[in-house]
Amino acid sequence: MIPEVDEALCRLLAPALPEGTSVRLEPPTPTWLTEQSHPSVVDLFLFGLRDDPRGRTAGWTDVRDGQGRVVGRQESARRYELSYLVTARAEDVYREHMLLDRVLRVATDVDAVPPDCLPDELAATGLPVLLRLADLGPSVLWSALGMPARCAFVLDVSAPVLPGVDTEIAAAAEELRVEVARPSAGRPAAPEPRRPGRWVRAQVREES
Known part of the structure; x- marks a missing residue:
């Protein structure tokens, strides 16, 4: 400098x-x-x-x-x-x-x-x-x-x-998986919503 x-x-x-x-x-x-x-x-x-x-x-x-x-x-x-x-x-x-x-x-x-x-x-x-x-x-x-x-x-x-760039960061995700499924057996059903239809359980998995 x-x-x-x-x-x-x-x-x-x-x-x-x-x-x-x-x-x-x-x-x-x-x-x-x-x-x-x-x-x-x-x-x-x-x-x-x-x-x-x-x-x-x-x-x-x-x-x-x-x-x-x-x-x-x-x-x-x-x-x-x-x-x-x-x-x-x-x-x-x-x-x-x-x-x-x-x-x-x-x-x-x-x-x-x-x-x-x-x-x-x-x-x-x-x-x-x-x-x-x-x-x-x-x-x-x-x-x-x-x-x-x-x-x-x-x-x-x-x-x-400008300080140096810090490259020690987590790697970016290589795959993003989204799964949608109905509630598991034995679990109480979710209360009925005001609109027609049923609640469903959603899972989001991120893999690197």
């Missing part, structure tokens, strides 16, 4: 950035401060992953084969929230701010990643990949990375994951 979310974000952001700007999945490093020249780069550093219980639902779905028989059951999708530190590197601070502004606009103009940006595995869930600007600030991360504070923000992504 993680590589698919990475790819979805790269597909979403790349068209909105100036030509020659690359999107990378690396943490910022202290060498940024000493490099003489740097290309324009937007970095998406994944630093947090946790369960998102708000998007979890109960129940399951039957999985059927080509003949319509149930061959497995699949639980409802679960959601996980991924937190990305978004930073930019360019020839000067003004251009870095411009790159961050482009990313911010793209990420906040929509509530979910557009379907045409989703890799096949995420698209197959049929559920949205949600985006939101996190309440958490990146200040704590800078000290952990050994860097002075820079302009950045945190983007949270809520992604669905």
Whole structure:
């Protein structure tokens, strides 16, 4: 799921950035401060992953084969929230701010990643990949990375994951037999119904 979310974000952001700007999945490093020249780069550093219980639902779905028989059951999708530190590197601070502004606009103009940006595995869930600007600030991360504070923000992504199919289920019945017979001898007859006729005893046997 993680590589698919990475790819979805790269597909979403790349068209909105100036030509020659690359999107990378690396943490910022202290060498940024000493490099003489740097290309324009937007970095998406994944630093947090946790369960998102708000998007979890109960129940399951039957999985059927080509003949319509149930061959497995699949639980409802679960959601996980991924937190990305978004930073930019360019020839000067003004251009870095411009790159961050482009990313911010793209990420906040929509509530979910557009379907045409989703890799096949995420698209197959049929559920949205949600985006939101996190309440958490990146200040704590800078000290952990050994860097002075820079302009950045945190983007949270809520992604669905379908659990595996459970195929440990009872086999489908191969034969269904229905028998109808009159009451056995010695048993009291059923009371007469209001309509003409007699009650009969029915048996249904299911064999697998």
